[in-house]
Amino acid sequence: MDELNRKSVDEFKQADKTPVIAVLENIRSAYNVGSVFRTADAFLLEAVYITGYTACPPHKEIKKTALGAEETVAWKHFANAPEAIAALKETGYKIYAVEQAVNSHQLQLVEFKKDEKIAFIFGNEVTGVEQHSIQQCDGCIEIPQLGMKHSLNIATAAGVVLWEVVRRRL
Secondary structure, rough: HHHOOOOOOOHHHHHEEEEEEEEOOOOOOOOHHHHHHHHHOOOOEEEEEEEOOOEEEEOOOHHHOOOHHHHHHEEEEEEEEEHHHHHHHHHHOEEEEEHHHOOOHHHHHOOOOOOOOOOEEEOOOEEEHHHHHHHHHHHHEEEOOOOOOOOOOOEEEEEEHHHHHOOOOO
């Protein structure tokens, strides 16, 4: 484990964070929530914002997939996504919905500034990001998909989007 250069909980909490926040809007599966926490830990994200009926820690299913990341990553619950969006705008975040929508931009083509504060909203496994949330965002990001399904699990989509943004900052 020493060779992996893992941070302790205290080192993680003291480390400079990547100014990126994952916003989870009405996620049905607590396992997906835990997976996003684990990704947020891996990429040293600033926080995870939980909205609506998305499960919050402490939760057995979150714990199972987060593997302790729910204790290292900062998180905050909001009654709904518009509340989270308002709080993010007040602190200077650019906000993008991750959704296949009219006028969405292909992830690989979007230019993000290296020090830009960004939040990404990931929506419900069936219905996606709510339209009223999309309308409050600065834009909509779409992951290119080449197969038949043209949909990804929310935890997978979060991993793809968050890595694309973080890798550009390395």
